Amino acid sequence: MKKELGTFLLLVVLCIAVSVLNPRFLAPANLQNMARLIGAYGIFSIGLGMVIITGGIDLSVGSVFALLGVLLSIMLTEWGLPSLLAVLAVIGVATALGAFHGLLITKARIQPFIVTLCGLLFYRGLARFIANDETKGFGSAEGFETLHNLATGSLFGIPTPFVLLVIISVVMWVVLHRSVYGRYLFAVGRNETAARYSGINSKKVVASAYIILGILAGIAGIVFAFYTNSISPSSHGNFFELYGIAAAVLGGCSLRGGEGSILGILIGTALLQVLQNLVNLLGIPSSLNFAVMGAVILVGVIADQLLQRRSARVG
Amino acid sequence: MRLNRFVALACVGLLLTVACAKNGGTKKLAFVTNNAADFWTIARKGCEKADAELADIAVEFRIPADGTAAEQKRIVDDLLAKGIDGIAISPVDPDNQTQMINDIARQTLVFTQDSDALNSNRTCYIGTDNVAAGRQAAALIKEALPQGGKIMIFVGKLDARNAQERLQGIRESLQGSNIQIIDVRTDDTDRVRAKSNVADTLVLYPDVAGLVGLWGYNGPAILNAVRDAGKTGQVKIVCFDEEDETLAGVKDGAIYGTVVQQPYEFGYQSMKMMAAALAGDQSQIPPSKQKFVDTLVIKRAEVDDFIQKINQLRGR
Numbered sequence: 001m002k003k004e005l006g007t008f009l010l011l012v013v014l015c016i017a018v019s020v021l022n023p024r025f026l027a028p029a030n031l032q033n034m035a036r037l038i039g040a041y042g043i044f045s046i047g048l049g050m051v052i053i054t055g056g057i058d059l060s061v062g063s064v065f066a067l068l069g070v071l072l073s074i075m076l077t078e079w080g081l082p083s084l085l086a087v088l089a090v091i092g093v094a095t096a097l098g099a100f101h102g103l104l105i106t107k108a109r110i111q112p113f114i115v116t117l118c119g120l121l122f123y124r125g126l127a128r129f130i131a132n133d134e135t136k137g138f139g140s141a142e143g144f145e146t147l148h149n150l151a152t153g154s155l156f157g158i159p160t161p162f163v164l165l166v167i168i169s170v171v172m173w174v175v176l177h178r179s180v181y182g183r184y185l186f187a188v189g190r191n192e193t194a195a196r197y198s199g200i201n202s203k204k205v206v207a208s209a210y211i212i213l214g215i216l217a218g219i220a221g222i223v224f225a226f227y228t229n230s231i232s233p234s235s236h237g238n239f240f241e242l243y244g245i246a247a248a249v250l251g252g253c254s255l256r257g258g259e260g261s262i263l264g265i266l267i268g269t270a271l272l273q274v275l276q277n278l279v280n281l282l283g284i285p286s287s288l289n290f291a292v293m294g295a296v297i298l299v300g301v302i303a304d305q306l307l308q309r310r311s312a313r314v315g
Numbered sequence: 316m317r318l319n320r321f322v323a324l325a326c327v328g329l330l331l332t333v334a335c336a337k338n339g340g341t342k343k344l345a346f347v348t349n350n351a352a353d354f355w356t357i358a359r360k361g362c363e364k365a366d367a368e369l370a371d372i373a374v375e376f377r378i379p380a381d382g383t384a385a386e387q388k389r390i391v392d393d394l395l396a397k398g399i400d401g402i403a404i405s406p407v408d409p410d411n412q413t414q415m416i417n418d419i420a421r422q423t424l425v426f427t428q429d430s431d432a433l434n435s436n437r438t439c440y441i442g443t444d445n446v447a448a449g450r451q452a453a454a455l456i457k458e459a460l461p462q463g464g465k466i467m468i469f470v471g472k473l474d475a476r477n478a479q480e481r482l483q484g485i486r487e488s489l490q491g492s493n494i495q496i497i498d499v500r501t502d503d504t505d506r507v508r509a510k511s512n513v514a515d516t517l518v519l520y521p522d523v524a525g526l527v528g529l530w531g532y533n534g535p536a537i538l539n540a541v542r543d544a545g546k547t548g549q550v551k552i553v554c555f556d557e558e559d560e561t562l563a564g565v566k567d568g569a570i571y572g573t574v575v576q577q578p579y580e581f582g583y584q585s586m587k588m589m590a591a592a593l594a595g596d597q598s599q600i601p602p603s604k605q606k607f608v609d610t611l612v613i614k615r616a617e618v619d620d621f622i623q624k625i626n627q628l629r630g631r
Contacts, residue, residue, distance in 0.1 A: 022519070024518055024519055027518055029514075029517070029518045029544065030515070030518040033511065033514040033515065033518065037507070037511060040507075125380070128351055128380070132356070133351040133352070133353075133355070133356060133378065134353050134356055134629075135352075135353050135532070135558060135559070137535070137558075137559055137560055139559065139560065139563060140563065152543065224507060227507060227510065228506040228507055228509075228510060228535075228536070228539070229535060229539050229560065230506070230532070230535050230558065230559070230560055232352070232506065232532060233351070234350060234351040234352070234380070234382075235504045235505070235506070236506060238504075238505060239505075276508070276511065277511075277515060280500065280511075280512060280515035280516065280519065281515060281518075281519055283498065283519075285498075286473075286499070286500045286501040286502070286512070287473065287501065289501075
């Protein structure tokens with residue numbers, strides 16, 4: 001809990017500051033907009049968190065989104081597949097890609113960075129090739145309105161992506177923090193050799209983390225595709241993996257592996273989205289967007305370090 | 316035995332290569348884009364048309380994947396090494412690529428298209444007058460908002476020249492009118508962000524009367540955010556280019572109008588003019604060395620014809 005506390009305090013302070021400076025921050029429409037984005041980004045950030053906890057990394061997520069978006073659009077609008085089938089197929093492809101990464105990393109012993117960097121390049125190219133470099137979209141969603149409304153709509157006023165995130169978080173919380181498998185994930189991440197010697201099938205555990213990420217990336221990919229409603233294969237999802245990695249690390253995951261929590265990842269995701277939102281709400285020039293993000297996060301992390309050192313000395 | 320088979324294969328390969336290569340009189344021309352987008356699919360059709368019409372040229376279409384100056388340089392170097400006779404390029408960063416364009420000009424014929432490098436030794440420029448396009452958009456805004464009001468402008472990057480020129484045209488035309496520009500929001504071509512920028516604007520300025528998107532994808536992004544906020548029709552939308560969703564929006568009245576370029580003409584005319592110039596005919600090149608292709612205004616009345624035309628060009 002200690003590790004997330006700093007980020008959480010930063011998030012609270014930011015929210016209070018922004019709502020004082022511009023009360024519209026708390027307007028229902030703004031909260032809905034933010035919840036929708038936190039939902040979409042949070043879903044795959046949790047997956048990335050799992051992988052990071054095992055000491056791995058995945059750089060291909062953004063390109064996978066482009067590929068999935070293009071496939072989803074083709075399946076729904078050109079082939080006229082039933083919604084459910086298309087959704088399952090997209091999640092299936094994403095899961096297969098995750099399994100493929102896991103296999104290369106554990107069986108072929110290639111570094112996760114290299115495997116997924118190649119993925120980043122390969123899937124982007126594949127998406128562009130399949131789409132023939134044309135923007136793919138869903139138009140007015142004729143024939144799959146239900147799926148479209150489900151992905152972009154709300155449940156009792158709460159955007160569906162956020163509802164999905166809550167469900168996924170609860171499930172993943174149990175998996176990570178209350179199951180034997182979760183202990184294995186941490187153990188493998190902290191010291192793979194030690195984990196192996198104590199009888200854990202570390203290869204299986206590592207590969208499974210990439211499969212989980214695949215499933216979650218599949219779900220998030222569908223949400224993002226319907227959020228933009230059109231997928232330009234050359235730019236859709238660019239750099240999204242970095243948002244996920246940043247959210248996980250801000251939330252207390254260590255890039256060395258073995259540390260992290262679901263709650264932390266959620267706080268990290270929310271922080272990143274609030275930062276994007278406040279640039280617009282406070283009328284800060286868009287050009288400063290990334291600068292504000294970087295500066296606030298850095299200040300927060302420094303403050304956190306100082307506080308922890310102090311409490312360590314006191315304790 | 317194995318060697319024989321290898322020799323046979325090599326012979327077949329050689330024959331194929333010879334058969335495929337066009338005869339010596341054919342001029343090799345290249346069209347280099349600045350990134351991968353639908354826009355260029357249409358330009359490509361124009362190039363192909365010119366290629367089909369003129370027997371003595373062969374056109375090569377090159378798309379830099381990541382849209383950087385570095386990649387354009389690599390492509391250009393490869394083309395020059397192959398002995399290309401003419402290049403029509405859309406420089407990503409004209410001011411800093413002037414040197415590269417001059418280097419090409421020393422070795423072969425070079426045109427700029429889509430975006431111009433004014434101070435370079437290019438033979439001619441073919442493309443849109445973006446300031447004029449901005450003025451057309453401003454006229455649409457005035458038409459859509461006779462009572463005046465506040466508008467917000469959205470674009471991918473403000474440091475791109477076409478964004479600056481379009482904005483300049485809009486600002487010039489709106490000066491002194493009852494329409495006030497609140498600000499310009501950028502999204503670094505991230506569509507998710509493009510949409511959330513609009514959503515945030517609708518929250519922050521409930522009285523915003525008009526939304527303007529300067530780049531192609533901004534139109535759909537605005538449209539979707541306005542729809543989600545349930546403000547279709549209340550907020551007037553004016554945008555650029557011809558993404559499918561933009562055109563659908565114009566058709567159902569959610570978008571007031573869009574200003575479109577004619578990339579087909581960029582491809583077709585640049586190839587034709589280069590072929591003529593290589594044959595010694597300079598008469599098609601204007602004295603100003605700039606040939607502007609008009610931008611068109613598409614409103615509800617024109618949209619059906621335009622959709623039909625554009626689908627034909629895209630081969631749908």
